[in-house]
Amino acid sequence: MIQQNSDVCSIDLPPITKEQLIRYAEASTDLNPIHMCDKKAIEYGLPGVIAHGMLTMAFMGRFFGKTIQNGGFIKEFHARFKSKVFVGDQLTVVAEKENSRKNAGETRFDTESSIERYTIRVINQNSEEIAIGYVDVYRML
Amino acid sequence: MWEKLVGTCSVPVKNKIDKEEIKKFALAIGEPLPIYIDEQFAKQSKHGRILAPPTFPRTLDFGEIKGMKLPSAGLIHGEQMYQYTRPLYEGEIIHGQCQLLACEKKQSRNGTMLLIKLKQTGFDEDENEIFTSIRTLIMTEKLLKEVCFDDSAK
Numbered sequence: 001m002i003q004q005n006s007d008v009c010s011i012d013l014p015p016i017t018k019e020q021l022i023r024y025a026e027a028s029t030d031l032n033p034i035h036m037c038d039k040k041a042i043e044y045g046l047p048g049v050i051a052h053g054m055l056t057m058a059f060m061g062r063f064f065g066k067t068i069q070n071g072g073f074i075k076e077f078h079a080r081f082k083s084k085v086f087v088g089d090q091l092t093v094v095a096e097k098e099n100s101r102k103n104a105g106e107t108r109f110d111t112e113s114s115i116e117r118y119t120i121r122v123i124n125q126n127s128e129e130i131a132i133g134y135v136d137v138y139r140m141l
Numbered sequence: 142m143w144e145k146l147v148g149t150c151s152v153p154v155k156n157k158i159d160k161e162e163i164k165k166f167a168l169a170i171g172e173p174l175p176i177y178i179d180e181q182f183a184k185q186s187k188h189g190r191i192l193a194p195p196t197f198p199r200t201l202d203f204g205e206i207k208g209m210k211l212p213s214a215g216l217i218h219g220e221q222m223y224q225y226t227r228p229l230y231e232g233e234i235i236h237g238q239c240q241l242l243a244c245e246k247k248q249s250r251n252g253t254m255l256l257i258k259l260k261q262t263g264f265d266e267d268e269n270e271i272f273t274s275i276r277t278l279i280m281t282e283k284l285l286k287e288v289c290f291d292d293s294a295k
Binding site for chain 1: 162165166168169170171172174175176186187188192194195196199200213214215216217218219220221222223224225227228281283284
């Protein structure tokens with residue numbers, strides 16, 4: 001479910017599944033067994049498999065599909081992974097628009113465009129902060 | 142351990158941005174947007190062709206830093222940054238190169254950790270920088286001991 005309130009937008013994601021982690025491992029070529037095999041994860045001191053930080057980061061980029069389809073693109077994307085994500089976790093991703101500026105030749109694209117900064121947070125069902133970061137998105141005007 | 146290798150770059154590796162790989166990746170991240178998977182849609186869009194999701198460079202090959210073999214299991218991803226000058230488009234050739242930016246031991250309440258900072262750059266065929274990825278990886282004390290043991294046993 002996507003909720004929007006002025007400059008804040010949030011998405012509630014369905015629970016993380018093991019199949020999803022395996023599919024992401026294959027597509028990303030990150031076959032670190034701590035993401036796919038509980039036995040291996042336990043050997044490394046984890047209670048079970050954990051999601052790739054990069055999968056969480058991919059979720060953080062979810063808000064910009066329409067902008068990208070209209071000719072925009074993500075210019076800068078930062079994420080810091082703070083807590084682990086386990087199978088069954090339900091994540092909520094929240095984006096808040098911070099500011100917007102005219103593209104002053106920062107990209108090779110035409111200048112009738114703006115660059116918008118969004119702060120992105122990911123929290124789990126226990127309101128624990130999973131990841132935090134920002135996106136600078138180039139938007140065609 | 143690898144501190145002496147800070148600043149070292151890999152030999153660049155050629156990658157082709159494959160539209161089937163883009164589709165597989167877009168589906169795996171749960172974002173099957175037409176701009177990532179539908180050629181007809183992408184042709185008619187302002188981009189003119191399929192482009193890759195912003196975290197797609199994770200799938201590319203950037204070569205290896207000589208003398209540094211990262212363990213295939215157990216590494217934790219602490220932080221990630223991508224910077225793009227333009228989108229990455231399907232069909233193009235990208236030369237990937239990585240560089241070790243930093244490698245330092247840190248003390249935490251869980252013991253000693255090794256923080257590794259790697260830069261990965263994608264260049265087009267005219268050597269223009271298309272994107273840069275900076276990733277911070279964490280090796281826990283247990284993993285550090287295993288890797289050091291492997292290294293000294295050689």
